[in-house]
Amino acid sequence: MSAVIEIAGLRKTFHTLRHGRRVAVDGFDMLVEAGQVHGFLGPNGSGKTTTLRALLGLVRPDAGRMRVLGADSPEHLPDVAGRVGAIVESPQFFANFTAHRTLRLLALAGGVPTARVDEVLEQVGLRDRGDERVKGYSLGMKQRLAVASALLKNPELLILDEPANGLDPAGIREMRDLTRSLAEAGVTVLLSSHILAEIQLICDHVTIVSRGRRVAYGPVEEVLAGFDQHQWRVRVADPEQAGQVLGRAGLSVAVAPDHLVVTGVEDPETISRTLGEQGVWVRELVPLRPDLESVFLELTGGHEHVAVPRQVDGAPPSDGVIDLDVRESREVDA
Amino acid sequence: MNLVRAELERLAARRFVQLMVVLLAAAFAVTVVTTLAGSHRPSPAELSRAQAQAAENVRQMEMTYDRCLRIREGSLPPGENDYLPRDCAQIDPAQIEELPSAADYLSGVFVFAKEAEPLLYFLIAFLTLFGFLVGASYIGADLNSGGVVNLLLWRPRRPAVLAAKLGTLLGGLLGLSVLASAAYLGAFWLIGQASGLVGRTGGDFWPSLGAIWVRGLMLVLLAAALGFAVATLGRHTSAALGTVAAYVVVWELGARLVFQMLEVGRPDRFMLSSYLAAWLSGEVRLWDNNACGPGISGYCDGSYTLTWTSGLVVLLGLTGALVAAAFTVFRRRDLI
Structure with missing residues (x-):
C-alpha cells in the first residue's frame, strides 16, 4: 500500500510573550497508507492540531519531514491541495452567508464545479437548510458544513479534526456512516477525535500522541491486543472459595463480592478445568478485552509517565522512534 | 481569476462594506436634497444685479491697484487707510487667480463651479475613510475568523492569496470610487443646470478638478492598502484602528508639542498630515516659527513649501514598506 501521509521527526515549538516557550510537537512520526481510516488520538494540547496544521502548511515546523500524497509539504503542497479535503479544529464561516453561498465561493476559489455544492450539502444532510444563513446554524450544523467544505474537492485524502464536535448522537452516527461510505469509495481518512468509542468503531488504524510524541500506532486490533492482559471475569456460587482454588493453582486472581477476575490466562479452559476438578462449577466466563479508551488513558493519562513509543504493526521504524516489543514495553510501563 | x-x-457581500456604501449613498442623498432645497435658478434681475456688483468689485480692485502704483511712484501721498503691499503686483487684478464673478453675489443659488472642489474633497475624505476601514476589516476579520485558513486549505500559496485579496480590494475600491465620484459630481452639475448655475467651467477648471480627483483616488487606494497592511501585521481590524489612533495622539499631537517646546525647526515636515495635505492640494505652504527669531533683522520669510511630489514619495514609501512587511510576515506566520 502506498503512503498517503508520511511524517518523520516533526518538531514545533511556539514562543509567546505570555507563555514563553512551549514544545507542541517533539519528534513526531506518522504513517497513513492509502485506503486507511486512520484515527489520530491524543489528549488536549498533545500536538494533534499542530501536527495537522503543519501538514497542511499552516504552521512552519522547526524540523522534520512531511509528505502528503507523495508531495513534500509545505513546498509542494499546492501540487496536491486539490486532492486533499481538510477541516482543522472548528472552522468559522461568515455568519451572514448562507451555507450554499459559503460553499459556492470556496468552489469558485478552488476551481471546483459549483454543481458539487448541492451534492456535498446532500452528503452531509444540509440540503434542505443550505439557503439559511450560517448564523442560524447549531454547532453541529456548522460542523457538517465544515465537512461539506472538505468534501467539495472530491478528495482522495480527507483530514478531519474533531468532526463530531457538537454533533448529537444521531449526527455522530451519520458522520460515522459518511466516513465509512467515503472509505468504501476509496478515500483515505485521517480522523482526529476525542470520542474514542467512535474511533474504535470507524477506524482501522490508529496513532496515539502524547506530549508531542507518538506513543502507539498500528491497526486498532493490534494496538488493543498489545494491551490485552488476558483477563477473564468468572462468576461462580462462592467467589471466595473459587479464588482460593485458583490461587493454589498459581493463577493471579482478584476476588470481588459476586465474581472473580483472573489475569494472565490465555486459554479459558485452564480456569474451568481447575475449578471443575475441585467441584466448583463455572456459571459465567467472559473475556475482559481492553478498549481504546483504557489504552488511551494508560498511554496518556495525566501525562505523568514518560511516554514510551511502541510499534505494534511490524512496520519499519521511522527516524527517531524507539521500537519496542509490545509486551516488553508494557512491562516498562508497569 | x-x-x-x-x-x-x-468583499461585496460583507455587511460592513454594504453599510458604508449605504452611508455614502445617504450622505449623498442628504447633500443633494439640501442643495436642491436651498437653491433656485436666478431670475434675470438677480443675475444682472449680481453681475453689476461683481463689475463694481473688479473696478474697486483696479482702482486700489492703480493707487498703489501711484503711491509707490511718489505721485500720490499715502492715505491713512491705504493698504500697501511690498509689491503692487500682489493686488494686480490681472494677476489674481479668480476675479469676482456674478456667482459670488447670488444668494441661495448653487453654483457648481464654486462648489465642485469642496464637494469633491468631501467625497475623497469619505472614500479615504471607507477605504481604510474596509481594507483593515476585510483582512482583519478574515484572519480572525479563520477565513484565510479556509482559503489556504484550498490554495496553499500564501503570497498569491494575500495578493489576490489586496488586488481585489484595490480594484473594487477603485471601481466604486470612480462610479461614486462620477455620480456625485454629475448630480451636482445637473443641479447647477436645473436649479442654480453651472458657473465658469472653462479654462483650467476641469483639468484642475481632474487633478484633485486623480490625487484623491490615489489617496483612497493608499489608505486602503495601509489599513490592509497594518491589519495583516496585527492580525486584527482593531490593530489598524489602534495604530492610527496611537499615531495621531502620540506623534501628530504629542510629538508636535515636544517639537514646539524644544524649538525644533520646521516640525511640520515630520508629520504625515503635512504630506497628506501637500499631496491632496498640490502643495502646502507651512510656517516655521523659529525661522524669524529675535536675532534676524529686516524682512524674514519663515515659510516653506511641501509639494505633491514629496507628499507622494512619503505616502507611497510608507504604504509600500508596510505592504511589503505584511507580505513578508504573512508568508512566514503560523496560522493558529
Whole structure:
C-alpha cells in the first residue's frame, strides 16, 4: 500500500510573550497508507492540531519531514491541495452567508464545479437548510458544513479534526456512516477525535500522541491486543472459595463480592478445568478485552509517565522512534 | 481569476462594506436634497444685479491697484487707510487667480463651479475613510475568523492569496470610487443646470478638478492598502484602528508639542498630515516659527513649501514598506 501521509521527526515549538516557550510537537512520526481510516488520538494540547496544521502548511515546523500524497509539504503542497479535503479544529464561516453561498465561493476559489455544492450539502444532510444563513446554524450544523467544505474537492485524502464536535448522537452516527461510505469509495481518512468509542468503531488504524510524541500506532486490533492482559471475569456460587482454588493453582486472581477476575490466562479452559476438578462449577466466563479508551488513558493519562513509543504493526521504524516489543514495553510501563 | 472573482463577491457581500456604501449613498442623498432645497435658478434681475456688483468689485480692485502704483511712484501721498503691499503686483487684478464673478453675489443659488472642489474633497475624505476601514476589516476579520485558513486549505500559496485579496480590494475600491465620484459630481452639475448655475467651467477648471480627483483616488487606494497592511501585521481590524489612533495622539499631537517646546525647526515636515495635505492640494505652504527669531533683522520669510511630489514619495514609501512587511510576515506566520 502506498503512503498517503508520511511524517518523520516533526518538531514545533511556539514562543509567546505570555507563555514563553512551549514544545507542541517533539519528534513526531506518522504513517497513513492509502485506503486507511486512520484515527489520530491524543489528549488536549498533545500536538494533534499542530501536527495537522503543519501538514497542511499552516504552521512552519522547526524540523522534520512531511509528505502528503507523495508531495513534500509545505513546498509542494499546492501540487496536491486539490486532492486533499481538510477541516482543522472548528472552522468559522461568515455568519451572514448562507451555507450554499459559503460553499459556492470556496468552489469558485478552488476551481471546483459549483454543481458539487448541492451534492456535498446532500452528503452531509444540509440540503434542505443550505439557503439559511450560517448564523442560524447549531454547532453541529456548522460542523457538517465544515465537512461539506472538505468534501467539495472530491478528495482522495480527507483530514478531519474533531468532526463530531457538537454533533448529537444521531449526527455522530451519520458522520460515522459518511466516513465509512467515503472509505468504501476509496478515500483515505485521517480522523482526529476525542470520542474514542467512535474511533474504535470507524477506524482501522490508529496513532496515539502524547506530549508531542507518538506513543502507539498500528491497526486498532493490534494496538488493543498489545494491551490485552488476558483477563477473564468468572462468576461462580462462592467467589471466595473459587479464588482460593485458583490461587493454589498459581493463577493471579482478584476476588470481588459476586465474581472473580483472573489475569494472565490465555486459554479459558485452564480456569474451568481447575475449578471443575475441585467441584466448583463455572456459571459465567467472559473475556475482559481492553478498549481504546483504557489504552488511551494508560498511554496518556495525566501525562505523568514518560511516554514510551511502541510499534505494534511490524512496520519499519521511522527516524527517531524507539521500537519496542509490545509486551516488553508494557512491562516498562508497569 | 476564479480566486479574484470569489474574493470580489465575498468583499461585496460583507455587511460592513454594504453599510458604508449605504452611508455614502445617504450622505449623498442628504447633500443633494439640501442643495436642491436651498437653491433656485436666478431670475434675470438677480443675475444682472449680481453681475453689476461683481463689475463694481473688479473696478474697486483696479482702482486700489492703480493707487498703489501711484503711491509707490511718489505721485500720490499715502492715505491713512491705504493698504500697501511690498509689491503692487500682489493686488494686480490681472494677476489674481479668480476675479469676482456674478456667482459670488447670488444668494441661495448653487453654483457648481464654486462648489465642485469642496464637494469633491468631501467625497475623497469619505472614500479615504471607507477605504481604510474596509481594507483593515476585510483582512482583519478574515484572519480572525479563520477565513484565510479556509482559503489556504484550498490554495496553499500564501503570497498569491494575500495578493489576490489586496488586488481585489484595490480594484473594487477603485471601481466604486470612480462610479461614486462620477455620480456625485454629475448630480451636482445637473443641479447647477436645473436649479442654480453651472458657473465658469472653462479654462483650467476641469483639468484642475481632474487633478484633485486623480490625487484623491490615489489617496483612497493608499489608505486602503495601509489599513490592509497594518491589519495583516496585527492580525486584527482593531490593530489598524489602534495604530492610527496611537499615531495621531502620540506623534501628530504629542510629538508636535515636544517639537514646539524644544524649538525644533520646521516640525511640520515630520508629520504625515503635512504630506497628506501637500499631496491632496498640490502643495502646502507651512510656517516655521523659529525661522524669524529675535536675532534676524529686516524682512524674514519663515515659510516653506511641501509639494505633491514629496507628499507622494512619503505616502507611497510608507504604504509600500508596510505592504511589503505584511507580505513578508504573512508568508512566514503560523496560522493558529
